Every structure is written in C-alpha cells, then in structure tokens.
Amino acid sequence: MEEFIGAWTARHGKSRDRLLPLLHAIQEEAGYVDDAIVPAIAQALNLSRADVHGVITFYHDFRRAAPGRHVVKLCRAESCQARGGAAIEEAAARRLGVPMGETRVDGQLSLEPVYCLGLCAIGPNALVDGRPVARVDAAALERIAAEVAA
Amino acid sequence: MSDDIEVMSTTGRLIYMAHQIALNLATMGEEGAVTALTDHLTSFWDPRMKEQIIAIARDEPDRLSPLVAAAVARMAQGRAAPHPDEDQFNSVNEVGHCDAG
Amino acid sequence: MTFARETDHGTPPALSTGKTVTLTIDGQSVTLPEGTSIMRAASLTGGSIPKLCATDSLESFGSCRLCLVEVEGRAGYPASCTTPVADGMVVRTQTDRLKQLRRGVMELYISDHPLDCLTCAANGDCELQDQAGAVGLRDVRYGYDGATNMGQLKDQSNPYFDFDPSKCIVCSRCVRACEEVQGTFALTIEGKGFDSKVSASQDDSFLGSECVSCGACVQACPTASLIEKKVVETGTPDRAVVTTCAYCGVGCTFRAEMRGEELVRMVPWKEGKANRGHSCVKGRFAWGYARHRDRILNPMIRASVSEPWREVSWGEAIAHTASEFRRIQAKYGTRSIGGITSSRCTNEETFLVQKLIRQGFGNNNVDTCARVCHSPTGYGLSKTFGTSAGTQDFDSVMKADVILVIGANPTDGHPVFASRMKKRLRQGAKLIVIDPRRTDLVKSPHVQAEHHLPLRPGTNVAMLTALAHVVVTEKLYDEAFIRARCDWDEFQDWADFVSEPARSPEAIEPLTGVRADEVRAAARLYATGGNGAIYYGLGVTEHSQGSSTVMAIANLAMATGNVGREGVGVNPLRGQNNVQGACDMGSFPHEFSGYRHVSDDATRGLFERAWGVRLDPEPGLRIPNMLDAATDGRFKGIFIQGEDILQSDPNTHHVAAGLAAMECVVVQDLFLNETANYAHIFLPGSTFLEKDGTFTNAERRIQMVRKVMAPLNGYADWEIVQLVANAMGLNWTYDHPSQIMDEIAALTPTFAGVNYDRLEAEGSLQWPANEAAPAGTPTMHIDGFVRGKGKFVVTGYVPTDEKTGPRFPLLLTTGRILSQYNVGAQTRRTGNTAWHPEDRLEIHPSDAENRGLKDGDWVTLRSRAGETTLRALITERVAPGVVYTTFHHPETQANVITTDFSDWATNCPEYKVTAVQVSASNGPSEWQQDYAAQARNSRRIAPLEAAE
Ligand code: SF4
Ligand code: SF4
Ligand code: SF4
Ligand code: FES
C-alpha cells in the first residue's frame, strides 16, 4: 500500500488538499482505508494522523474495515422510513444474518445504511452491490439473499 | 578503567589551548594573529595560567610555535605592571562570625 | 490577591490595518480597529455575549450558535464571534428574542451533559455552567432518557490531565488549540453529528498519541472534559500569583494558581510577552519536584566524601563554610578558591554569588554553566555586533519571511517559541534547517523545511562560509546596508576570503557531506527571500569552533542586511531559564556585570567604591581551568550554586578528578545531585516557587519571579549567600531582592532603568533599559551597532582534533528532548518520566546492521575518554556515521564519553562532536557500576540529632 501511495502522490501531488482524492483512490484500490495505513497517508501529505483519522471518520463513504464480498445498503432517510423502511431493516438484518452497519463474520456481505438515493417515491430502497432495488419487501429480500449467497 | 584514555596533563592542555587559539586566529596574518593572541591571553587567562605559559616559554621553548612564543613574550612584557600577588588579601580579613543560628 | 480568571474577549485582536470603524452596541457608540469581531467589541466595551466555542486564544469558529446577536438591517441572527464590526452598524446583544434563542441552544447542550455540577472538579470554574446561568436556563424539556454520550470511559493516560468524553460538548476548542496554538495536530473530532467525539490521533489514548502534553487543550476546554488531575485532587484555586517558569530560556510567565498554601496549577499567562499565553509540558506541569521527597531540607556537612552526611543546623553549616574557605585561603593563597553561579537561579542570586567571590574571596574565580553552553555567543556577538545577546524579541519571528535554524531543535528545546515559529511557517514563511539530525522542524505535520542541510558534525564554519561564498560571489549582499552600517574595508577583506574557490559549496561538499546545489539554493533563499532571521542553539556553540561559528553567522546576517529591524536578526536560543541573566550579572571570570572587563580601571573603580574593597584586575579561572588547577593542587575549594557539573560537564573523569582533589566542595542545590557525591558541605536550596527575584530570558527580557510559598528549606537562595558572605566578614544587609536589583542598576549601565516598581507596573523590560532606551529594547542595533560599525571577522575553518578513525569510526552528537530538562534533576522527579524513562542512543539502520544491533539492544558506547552503556534506538533521523543521545539520566553518564576538547576562544566544551565506537553489550560498564556504588555510599545521611 505504501508503494501505491508513493506512486499516487508522484502523479497527483502531495499537497494537503490531496487527502480526499487519495482516500478515494485507496478505497478503490483496497476496498477500504485500513487504520494501519493512516500513518503512511499522513506522512505522505505531511498531515497528522489525527487529521487523516478525522476526515475518514467524518465521511460515511470511507470504510475502515474490509467490506463483505457483497454490500447491501438500505435507505434510512425520511421517505423510505415512512414507507416501512424500519421494518424492512429489521427483516433484512434477520434474513441476511448480519446487524445493520456490520459485516457478516464469514465476510460474505456487509449491511450498511444509506441516506436517500433520490428514489423516494418508490421506497423503501436498497443498493445491492451498487445496483438500485426499489420497493424492497419480503420477496425482494429473498431475491437479494439469494444473490449475495453466491 | 580502560587504558584507552589518553590523559592530557594540565600543562599539556595549556599548551594545546594556546596553539588552538593561534590556529583560529591564523587567518588574520602573522602580525594580526600575534596581536590578537596576546590580547586574548591577557584578557582571558588567569594570572597563574599566564605565569605557567611564560615559564614554559622560558624553560621548554620547543613546545611553543613561533607565533605562540611571540604572543607569550609580548603578553609577559605587558605584565610588568604591578598586580596583586598570590597571598595579598583584600580588606576583608579573618574568619567572620556566623549570624545564622 | 483574590482569584479571578483572566478576561476572555472571545476572539483574538484584529490584525492591525491601521483603520478603525465606529458602531453602536446596545446603545453605546464605540470605535475599534477594523476586523474586530462583534463579540470582542462587546467585551471590550464592558458587555458580555454568551459563548462556548469561542475563546480569545483561538480564531473564531462559529459552531455553538450561542453568541447570536441582532444587527439592525440584517436578516436573522448572526453569530457575533464570526461577524466583524462595520461602520454604522447598530448591534443589540441582549433582547428577549435572543435570550429565548440562546436558552434553546443551551438546553440542547445540557440535555446531553451530566448534571453532577456539585461534585464536578470544575464546579465554579466551568464555562458551560457560567453560560447556562448567563442565558437563564432553568430546566431541560427533553428529559434524559434518549441516547446520550454520558457514561463513557475517561482517558486518564496522561500523567497530568484527564479526558472525560461524557462532559465534552464538542466545541472543538481543544482540537483548534492543538492546531493553532501548539501546532502539533494531535487531536481531531472523530465521526460526525451525534456520534462525534474528540479523538487523540487515531482514537489512541492521549499518552499513546502525538500529544506533547503542552496543556493548550486543557486550558481551552470550557468544561471539565479536559482537566488537570491536580484540580480534581485538590479542588479549584482561590488565588493566583504571576511568576516565571524556571526551566528554559523562553521565559514563559504563568499564573501560579493556589489553594491556600498549595499550588494547584500553573496556567500560562496571556499577558506574558514571551509566551503569549502558551506553555510546554515542563513549565505547565512539571513542578512537582518542589515537594519531592528527595529534596534535602537540612544543611549537612562531612569531613570526607567517604563518610555519611551529618545533618547540622544552618548556623553550623554556614560557619563551617566560612571557616573552611578562610582556612584554605590562608594556607594556599587568595586564588585557591572560587565558585560557580547558576543559570537556574535569579539575577539577584547570581549577582550575589559573583559578588561574594570578587568581594569576599578577593579573586575573580567565578564562572557559570553558560561556560558549557552559550559562552561562544557572548564572545562572538560582542566581537561582531558589540553585545552579548540576541538581537530580537520572540514576536519578531512573526515578521520573518525566511527562517534559518542552525544547530537548534526548538520543538524539543524551546517548545513555546517553536510553536510561534511553526505558526509563522504555516502562514508561509520559508524554512532552512542546518543540522546533522532530521529534527522535527525538518518535517512535521503542516511544516516542512525548504532545505535541510544535514552536515557532518563539526563542519559548521565550512558550511556557513560556503553560504557566504554564494552570497558574495553571486552578488546577493546588501551593499547599501554594509556601507552604512559596517566597516567597508573589513567587509572587503572578508568577502575576498569567502570568495576563494576553496570555500565554495562544491569544494566543501566532501567535508560536510551536503550537496552543493542545496547549499547554493539555501544561500539564495536566505539572501533574497525577504526578512531573513537566524535562530541557533547549542549545535553552534558546543564545538571547538563555537565562537567562530557565531561570528560566521553574524557575518552572514550583516552581509545580507538582516540586522536592526523586526523580522530579521541573529537569535541564540538560550538553554537555561536565566542563562542570559547569569551572563549579564558578571558570572564570567573576566567580566563584571554588563560585560565590562575586570582590567578596566573605571569599571573596577566603580565596584571598588561601592563594595569598599580592592578588586583583582586579573581574570580568574574558567570551570575547566579550575578543575585543572585542582588536579595540580593549586585550587582547593569551590562554592557551587545550583549546578551539577559532574553530570553536565564534559569528560566526567576529569571533573571527578578535579573535585576529588579539593579540600572543600560546597554544593547548594535542591537535591543530592551527582556533584554532591564529591561535596563536603551541602546547603539546601530553594525552588523558584519559594523566592522573589527576576530571570532574564533569551530575548533579554527581565521578568519577575514571585514567591508563592515559603521556602521549605528555611531560606531563599539569596539569603543563604548573604549568610555565607556575612560569616566571611562582609557586611551585607539586603532585606529583599529588590535592593539587590537596585545595586545592579546602579552599577550596570544597561540595567540603569530597571527596578522592581517598573517591573511590577510593566510586566517585563528588555535590556538595555536606561536613559537612552527608557522603554527597554525589543530590537537591537536599529540605528547602528552597539559597537559602532558592525565588524566582519574572517573565520577560517579549523577542523576539530576530535577525528574519527578505525578505533572510533562514528561521530556522537548530543541533545535534549522536550519532556526532560538537562541533567533532569527536576524533570526526572515528575510525571514527565512517562515520556522519557531513559536515554537512548539513536543510530542509523545501516550502522546498526553492521554491528548486528536490533532496536532496544544494550550497547556500549566508547570514546577515547571513557565508555558507558545504554539502549539503542534505530532511526533514520540520524545520518549514517552519526549517533545521537540525550544526557538527562545520571545512569547513562553520557559525559563520560565526551572529551575535553573545547571552543578555542571560550573553552565551551565540544559536546557536539565525539568520535566513538558502538558495540553490543550486556550490561552497565565498569565505570557505571563503580560510580553507582560510590554514589550510594556517598548519599548516606545521618539525621540531625533532636536536641540542638
Ligand atoms: S496537550 Fe497540547 S499537544 Fe496534547 S493534545 Fe492538548 S494541545 Fe495537543
Ligand atoms: S474536550 Fe473540551 S474543548 Fe474539547 S471539544 Fe470537548 S468540551 Fe470542547
Ligand atoms: S517553553 Fe521553557 S519557559 Fe516555557 S514553559 Fe516550557 S520550559 Fe518553561
Ligand atoms: S428517502 Fe430513501 S431514497 Fe429518498
């Protein structure tokens, strides 16, 4: 990972405002930004560890642990809530065997919250490995479960 | 203690110091350096160090470089003026009394 | 004195533009500098707007929304901390609507805050509590059943303060203090929204993070979330006394906050002109040594150093001291005794010790610990500029454009000044570092040197001459300045000398090991980058060419016109709290106070008339020469105040031999230090908390030290010197240190305008303070050099005789670290040991590998002077071929290794270059074992018999 950071900063610069693009690049490369790599990031951009840690934890988009092989995101924002999102969230956690916000012990999938996908009229909505799924109900959950079992 | 230690005798150290100063003043040219070294010895060396180096110049002249020897000679001349000698006390005399306890 | 917190105007003063604006606040018309916030404006006019996230040590942030105000003609309710005043503005700070809004905001804060105010350590000293009162909050409508952040675990890892997240209101004042004031960037707010919380580094404990324990966050915290352990233990203070830190030459002033006779905490004083409200871990927290059980409180004597100490009364100890000194003088002559003044003690005490020696001993055998640190500064700067002191005040750095740091590590040695410097660097000033080690300044969060020239130890003069070579040959010098201010002929001689091809960066590259193009670039930057300011430390002075290096620095500054105004100058970073003062007070064997030679008849006459004795016109012995003379049997007695020469001076064997050859060694100190192992009389000293006096910091700033508690040992140090003097037959009658200062002022032209009344009124004075400069002198040499024309001195490079070779292939250089102080007598007796429990030897990975060493291995460090053992720390901070260690712990005895080579002009020891070998080891050296046994033996005490 340190070589990756070196190569990236050589291409894109190492001024402090490069932090967000670098974090995105790392997440793309490794799937997440490991806490252990934070000192190297700080060193590369001449920031403190705290600076980098603050930014990573501020943006929900950045993961600090490897995600499951599949990622299911359920919308938790107002409209989806109004359309039964809370119940679906519970059902999903039970059916998929993983609490909200966590990765299943076998590493197969992560269940994560998301806040509004812009599909409010047809909620509750989900993203399954980046693909939107509207009107999530029990049947939809079964399909999702099957999909992420692979 | 290990025998690695090279101990410089106090006389040796005095001679070393004089030459070290001379070396650092060397960029001033010969005359300048002699003047500056004389001045340095006069202003910074305590009387007994002065006497010691004067004695060395007299008894073991080979141990001093020409520049150092010239400065020591000039410094010695300047010392002709009287100075308080070894055992002259100032007006404070005797062991005082203690008022502390 | 009653207890009141310092006023907090909420936001810092506006950067001065010279313009003012006039507005109306709550019906009152006020005129203020442009850029002032409404909050500050209201505070300055006697009002007060509730606030939580604002404090005047930090830039405004605008996050808490408690400080809302109404501005006529503007919609909404702007935050007063982030809204600047404007001409004609009409502001209302107290309306019913505002009250309601503020109460609403406060209610939300309190709904997630424990309501244990009555038992909280900060009760009565909490801004949240105050502000809740100020907005009239009486109850919280939300109840406490929802999710809260209460009940979280406290972080108690730091030895001095706790962090309790439950009480945190996430105002981020601590985070901003760590960034803006301290410049360490150890804190952040982790997460966001309701989950946000303060995190040290990556959710580490404070102790495990980059935190350097400066205390800025604790001071900034408006709640009890960050709070001193001592306040938790003792309760909140009830009175405060302003005094000056006794550790380093920055000279931070503090409010010593007391509860009765007990010191609760030291809070950096916002009015302090040296520290501007900031502090480091030592001054802020490491004062517990004052009450450490190791402190010696009774005088002790013994006939020989192999006997145990015998506690005696003060009367007996003083009489014995006087009679021993007189006995020795009667037997061996007037010049057979001498003394050492301490840079840790006050100006008044130092002055008295040198007076005791000149007047009472009748000779000039007085020296001071400055011998081993900044004596070359005195020599070099007085030769070139005419004064033995730095040219600027600390504020000056905020106007520098290029900062050149040579042989100094301010983030460790002068931390509070380093924070200012880093702030300036973050504003865009450029930095050049000349140092064998990659110090923190070279690269640390948000700061990076433009050029780092990692030269081989011992090649400073060659390097500075090469910089001068570039300045002269590329015609970057300031001819107008030189012609007006210096001697043009001397300049030309110097210019010819430095221009020779043998002095070019290319020619010296093999010597220094630094790439010539880097040297050229650095020279160009310093000469042409705007205001160039040079800061240097012991890495310059503690060399065989220390004085030459100081003069080479002065030459460079004069050649580029960088002297005589703000933002430029030549600034020695003085080590000890009062090293400047000790030098000023006439602690050197050839000089009276104010740097006047003892052979000068007029000056001597002045002192002879004042003191009623004849004074010796010949210079006395310097410390190393005293030890030599002792070895030769011609120097038999010494009075050492507050200095541990056995541990701090080079070539420990030489020091030990000299001390052992004396008949009477008197040590006045707080603890049985290492030197005391060779002492016959021990006089217990007092701490800076127990006496009145003054210290003079590296900016020549004279500041008050005030007694906050009675001396545990019975007497302040100046009183003890007076007792000895009177026992020797002098007739001193000082009742208070102010009378000593009056005597100093009467006898010292540069101090003529200094007295306690003025210091009380003005807080501090920078000498010269006299008729010519009634207000003191922040910047020196403004209209001309003190000596008249600035003098260019040709400085040839003379390599040290301490050379590496097959037996000793590595170069050892020494230094110190933030949390410990020099020989560590104080800091080792505080919680600071959490950061530096032992001295380590820094060694480059390649050198370590060659020797089969792993990190943490015990190694033997050997030079031609001696050997010791310590553990290795493998790091790339040091270059291959160079090793580095600190000298804080007596077990290490790093100075067993250092040699007795010294500066040619001043005999300042060459601590920074010793040829050594490093090899694997399995335990302490023979000397360490022998020494430990002897020390144990020598420290035995037989207590004072009850009936006296
Ligand atoms: S004590 Fe100083 S360094 Fe440590 S977190 Fe607080 S402000 Fe930062
Ligand atoms: S710890 Fe104190 S200063 Fe820091 S965010 Fe919390 S309340 Fe504010
Ligand atoms: S910087 Fe120096 S003077 Fe200031 S608190 Fe620290 S040790 Fe004391
Ligand atoms: S609220 Fe769920 S998609 Fe907008």
Ligand code: FES
């Ligand atoms: S004090 Fe102004 S927003 Fe906090």
